[in-house]
Amino acid sequence: xxxxxxxxxxxxxxxxxxxxxxxxxxxxxxxxxxxxxxxxxxxxxxxxxxxxxxxxxxxxxxxxxxxxxxxxxxxxxxxxxxxxxxxxxxxxxxxxxxxxxxxxxxxxxxxxxxx
Amino acid sequence: xxxxxxxxxxxxxxxxxxxxxxxxxxxxxxxxxxxxxxxxxxxxxxxxxxxxxxxxxxxxxxxxxxxxxxxxxxxxxxxxxxxxxxxxxxxxxxxxxxxxxxxxxxxxxxxxxxx
Numbered sequence: 001x002x003x004x005x006x007x008x009x010x011x012x013x014x015x016x017x018x019x020x021x022x023x024x025x026x027x028x029x030x031x032x033x034x035x036x037x038x039x040x041x042x043x044x045x046x047x048x049x050x051x052x053x054x055x056x057x058x059x060x061x062x063x064x065x066x067x068x069x070x071x072x073x074x075x076x077x078x079x080x081x082x083x084x085x086x087x088x089x090x091x092x093x094x095x096x097x098x099x100x101x102x103x104x105x106x107x108x109x110x111x112x113x114x115x
Numbered sequence: 116x117x118x119x120x121x122x123x124x125x126x127x128x129x130x131x132x133x134x135x136x137x138x139x140x141x142x143x144x145x146x147x148x149x150x151x152x153x154x155x156x157x158x159x160x161x162x163x164x165x166x167x168x169x170x171x172x173x174x175x176x177x178x179x180x181x182x183x184x185x186x187x188x189x190x191x192x193x194x195x196x197x198x199x200x201x202x203x204x205x206x207x208x209x210x211x212x213x214x215x216x217x218x219x220x221x222x223x224x225x226x227x228x229x230x
Contacts, residue, residue, distance in 0.1 A: 033215025045158070045206055045221035052215065091158060095215035101146065101163035101171045103219060108157060 003027075004094050006106035013082045014114050020067070021077040021109045023092030032096045034075040035103065036066065039089040048090075051075060079111070087113045117141045121207050121222035128197055129230055136192045136225045138207030147190045148208040148219060149182065151175070158206070164190065165213075194227075202229045 003026040013019040025034065036048040051059045051066045059066040067076040079086055089110050093103040120139040128134045140147050149161040162172040164182055181193045190209075194201055204226050208219040 031215070033217075035218055037221070042223075043204060043226070044223040045208075047218045047220055050218045093158075100215070101148070101165070101213060102160035102173070103148075103150075103158075104160070105158040 004092050004104055004106035006092055006109050008109045009107070010110040010112070012112050012114060013079075013086075015084060016081055018078060018080045019082055019111060021079070021090050021092075021111070023075045023077065023106060025073050025075060025092075025094050027073075027094065027096060029096035029100070032094055034066070034068070035093040035095070036064070036075075036077045037091045037093060037105075038086075039091060039108070041088070045091075049077065082111075082113045084113050084115060087111060117143075119207055119209055119220055119222035121205075121225050123225060124223065125226045125228070127228045127230060130199055131196050134194050134197055134227065136194075136205050136207075136227070138190045138192075138222055139188050140190055140207065140209030141211075141220060142188070144209035144211050144220075146170075146210045146213060146219075147182075147184070148210075149192045150206045150208065150221075151203040152206065152224075153203045161192070161205075197227075197229045199229050201227060203227060 005024045032053045034051045038046045049061045049064045051068045063080045065078045089108045091108045092106040122137045147164040152158045162176045163170045179195045204224045206224045207222045210219045
């Protein structure tokens, strides 16, 4: 069974600073995908970044980067140069790529950016 | 940028009534999903749909639930006889590839309130 753990329920970060959101996962599948989503207070789910288990390089999308450490089974999200609009709930999610369709989500981390 | 569209944004229904939630996935996507998020909790997978049939479903997706793709664009979730515990945000998602190979893009959700 897949399991996603986000141990930080809430974090504060100063505007323009970087913040790292932790995510660890557990799966016996050799092939899987890791995702991060942002959920603002308005409720929608916004896809941020994707990392495949066989990708050699860490994924990056603008100010978002994924620190993928396969041996440690961690996929931390780094948000650089935080903006007030980054204040939201962030979810880590995982799906095995073979014979699996669903995403399993972590409990989420609330990020509050301070001016 | 193409997006997943969900209607209505908010649905209020009496317990025991049937409700249909509607979704228009991204047009060239082949995989469709429903998730729910009870207030303050993590996002939970309900069902995935591919090639006009259910490909995977969770324990939550019991006989009260059904999905349908009535035409080439719409994807619906029906709850036959709603219960108080069905109150949640329901998200539709779609992807161009299976499971962990490509990101799932979510709609803005339908907030379902059962009275």
